[in-house]
Amino acid sequence: xxEVILPYSRHxxxxxxxxxxxxxxxxxxxxxxxxxxxxxxxxxxxVPVGTRVALVGPNxxxxxxxxxxxxxxxxxxxxxxxLYGRPVGDxxxxxxxxxxxxDLDWRFPADVRRLxxxxxxVHLGWLxxxxxxxWALVDQTMDALGIxxxxxxxxxxxxxGQQQRALLARALAQEADLLLLDEPLNxxxxxxxxxxxxxxxxxxxxxxxxVAATHDLGRLETDFDGALYLCEGSEVAAPPGSFTGLRLxxxxxxxxxxx
Amino acid sequence: xxxxxxxxxDPFMQTALAAATLMGLASATLGVYVVLRRMAFIGDALSHTxxxxxxxxxxxxxxxxxxxxxxxxxxALGIGWFSRRQTLREDTAIGILFTGMFALGLLxxxxxxxxxxxxxxxxxxxxxxxxxxxxxxAAVTGLVLAVLWLFDKELELTSFDPTHAEAIGLRADWLRxxxxxxxxxxxxxxxxxxxxxxxxxxxxxxxxxxxxxxxxLPRMMALSAAVALLSAVAGLYTSxxxxxxxxxxxxxxxxxxxxxxxxxxxxxxxxxx
Numbered sequence: 001x002x003e004v005i006l007p008y009s010r011h012x013x014x015x016x017x018x019x020x021x022x023x024x025x026x027x028x029x030x031x032x033x034x035x036x037x038x039x040x041x042x043x044x045x046x047v048p049v050g051t052r053v054a055l056v057g058p059n060x061x062x063x064x065x066x067x068x069x070x071x072x073x074x075x076x077x078x079x080x081x082x083l084y085g086r087p088v089g090d091x092x093x094x095x096x097x098x099x100x101x102x103d104l105d106w107r108f109p110a111d112v113r114r115l116x117x118x119x120x121x122v123h124l125g126w127l128x129x130x131x132x133x134x135w136a137l138v139d140q141t142m143d144a145l146g147i148x149x150x151x152x153x154x155x156x157x158x159x160x161g162q163q164q165r166a167l168l169a170r171a172l173a174q175e176a177d178l179l180l181l182d183e184p185l186n187x188x189x190x191x192x193x194x195x196x197x198x199x200x201x202x203x204x205x206x207x208x209x210x211v212a213a214t215h216d217l218g219r220l221e222t223d224f225d226g227a228l229y230l231c232e233g234s235e236v237a238a239p240p241g242s243f244t245g246l247r248l249x250x251x252x253x254x255x256x257x258x259x
Numbered sequence: 260x261x262x263x264x265x266x267x268x269d270p271f272m273q274t275a276l277a278a279a280t281l282m283g284l285a286s287a288t289l290g291v292y293v294v295l296r297r298m299a300f301i302g303d304a305l306s307h308t309x310x311x312x313x314x315x316x317x318x319x320x321x322x323x324x325x326x327x328x329x330x331x332x333x334x335a336l337g338i339g340w341f342s343r344r345q346t347l348r349e350d351t352a353i354g355i356l357f358t359g360m361f362a363l364g365l366l367x368x369x370x371x372x373x374x375x376x377x378x379x380x381x382x383x384x385x386x387x388x389x390x391x392x393x394x395x396x397a398a399v400t401g402l403v404l405a406v407l408w409l410f411d412k413e414l415e416l417t418s419f420d421p422t423h424a425e426a427i428g429l430r431a432d433w434l435r436x437x438x439x440x441x442x443x444x445x446x447x448x449x450x451x452x453x454x455x456x457x458x459x460x461x462x463x464x465x466x467x468x469x470x471x472x473x474x475x476l477p478r479m480m481a482l483s484a485a486v487a488l489l490s491a492v493a494g495l496y497t498s499x500x501x502x503x504x505x506x507x508x509x510x511x512x513x514x515x516x517x518x519x520x521x522x523x524x525x526x527x528x529x530x531x532x
Contacts, residue, residue: 007429008429008430012428072426073425089428097422097423099422099423104420105418105419108419109295109470109476109479110419121412121416121429
């Protein structure tokens with residue numbers, strides 16, 4: 001198993017370790033470069049393959065940060081994150097990350113179809129152009145999310161809900177097994193909300209794993225199998241009477257601390 | 260039609276036209292990314308910082324273009340490095356670096372006792388372009404167009420969504436260093452056309468003009484190149500018949516195109532497709 005993994009190339013992934021959970025997080029400390037205060041501390045989370053887990057908490061609780069760390073966008077100073085039993089970066093094609101809308105420059109002259117196509121790039125790598133199958137998959141995904149008629153629009157011309165659907169279409173077009181969704185329902189219209197709820201249930205049918213940040217407590221029980229509650233960057237106990245579902249592995253084996 | 264053809268019988272004008280065409284193609288297409296990624300200030304800084312490289316090469320009787328290249332690439336690296344740290348705001352760091360380097364260049368020139376040998380660096384001297392200069396220009400232009408074509412999807416993605424690029428293992432930094440390197444090369448050949456002071460206009464104005472007229476990237480690059488070529492030709496004739504500075508004529512022609520595009524957009528009241 002001395003296979004070299006070059007990100008964004010043809011040798012861009014390793015096979016999952018059999019029996020490993022989709023996501024296993026054990027963070028003691030993670031911080032943004034150039035800051036002193038840890039953005040996350042003492043978080044343990046195990047997400048079995050095929051389950052849907054909600055990260056719940058107020059703004060600034062660390063939901064987005066935990067998703068970013070899992071997507072390999074934030075270094076973890078102390079602790080480990082494993083995806084399918086492998087270090088972050090070993091199976092990027094298997095993991096799709098849905099960013100918050102504010103992370104993109106929407107004024108850039110790209111059309112919606114191109115934005116959705118960027119979900120295929122992880123499979124293409126340097127120098128390879130999208131194939132006819134790639135384009136067909138992109139068109140099909142846009143159709144399923146009700147944005148096919150917007151394909152030729154410049155991305156900045158879309159409404160907030162349409163932008164959110166385009167980003168979700170991109171995440172789906174990646175054909176990943178684990179989807180990390182940062183506030184997919186934040187500030188979207190009722191139609192988009194319904195479309196996204198349908199997508200989440202389709203993903204469950206397809207056996208995909210979903211980890212989503214949310215502060216919508218109303219739908220936790222119907223849309224998710226388990227929930228992790230966060231506050232100020234740390235794991236907290238579920239508020240009395242709220243949904244918990246699956247046990248996500250809060251009890252920490254004392255012997256396995258890695259420094 | 261004599262007035263159109265006569266200037267082209269002059270071998271100096273032929274070389275000048277070839278140089279302006281090559282420079283226009285490289286700077287106008289690369290300029291689209293400079294404008295979209297808000298690197299206009301960096302383009303200006305790069306052209307100014309090559310001055311000390313040129314002066315040092317001159318004082319040591321080295322090749323001036325090589326001096327300019329070395330200074331340009333070092334500056335590109337320096338800017339990339341500064342912007343990764345974030346101890347200072349990027350524009351502040353660049354402002355300090357570029358005025359400091361430009362001052363060093365001026366200081367070194369003043370030790371030679373005469374600014375005359377350097378006017379062509381400061382203001383451009385397209386009529387002094389030699390055949391070997393043209394070869395270098397063609398190589399740089401070819402490289403710029405090849406990189407923009409081969410890495411279009413990566414350049415595009417890292418420009419509007421660097422987060423997604425990082426999430427799929429595509430390092431936005433690499434593309435940024437690549438662009439800065441190309442920018443340094445383009446500026447070095449641009450200086451021979453328009454001089455240190457005006458080169459950034461060739462990067463920014465045609466691309467900004469095109470960005471007013473379309474919101475499709477390939478069309479934007481084509482329009483930007485068209486504006487640059489039109490301005491190069493108009494500038495050449497203006498300079499030939501009225502005996503005025505060539506670099507300034509070309510830049511002003513670009514500025515007029517921008518003004519026309521701005522007026523057209525304001526009159527139609529909508530962004531074109």
